[in-house]
């Protein structure tokens with residue numbers, strides 16, 4: 001049984017060859033093959049420990065012929081065009097951005113399923129400013145925690161109309177976990193604004209940006 005976050009990621013994947021970067025336990029690759037959502041998976045990790053655990057789990061489920069493990073950092077384990085879908089999940093938005101920048105050619109040739117644990121605003125900006133289209137977004141809820149899942153591919157980037165939309169894209173309005181995301185964002189923006197109000201090195205630009213985010217947030221409270 002997968003957690004809601006991993007279930008949500010799996011539900012967005014369908015491919016012949018799928019790359020799971022930072023696979024850790026390999027729960028996602030196993031579920032992808034078991035459910036028929038992927039024919040083959042390349043499961044990679046930077047560290048030997050998690051990759052060993054992945055290998056044992058894959059073997060236990062009898063999928064060693066369909067899930068290949070590779071040791072290495074980011075997308076460097078894949079050749080361009082090798083995987084039609086690439087998953088990068090459970091990592092910080094900045095690290096995900098770093099990986100996409102480092103192996104741009106590979107990133108641009110696959111459909112991307114990204115699940116950033118933070119810096120979602122910055123990651124959306126990076127994607128769109130670098131020519132990626134955000135094809136879909138989804139959310140999962142575990143306890144009080146909301147997780148974002150972003151589907152993107154290179155080409156046909158559509159910049160959002162307002163700066164605020166990079167924080168909460170309009171496609172998430174009406175999502176069953178919208179209220180949870182709303183509450184999380186409100187707490188985050190208020191904390192930043194209060195922090196800046198009390199900071200000795202007052203950052204006017206950032207303060208005004210987050211005041212604007214709070215104002216926009218209030219306007220969508222009851223949508």
Ligand SMILES: C[S@@+](CC[C@H](N)C(=O)[O-])C[C@H]1O[C@@H](n2cnc3c(N)ncnc32)[C@H](O)[C@@H]1O
Nearest residue numbers: 021022023024045046047050072073074089090
């Ligand atoms: C928090 S776990 C997430 C595991 C899984 N993707 C998930 O969503 O549950 C992060 C995993 O990524 C691996 N990792 C960290 N940096 C990496 C990198 N640059 N390239 C590949 N794997 C990395 C870690 O060793 C760890 O197993």
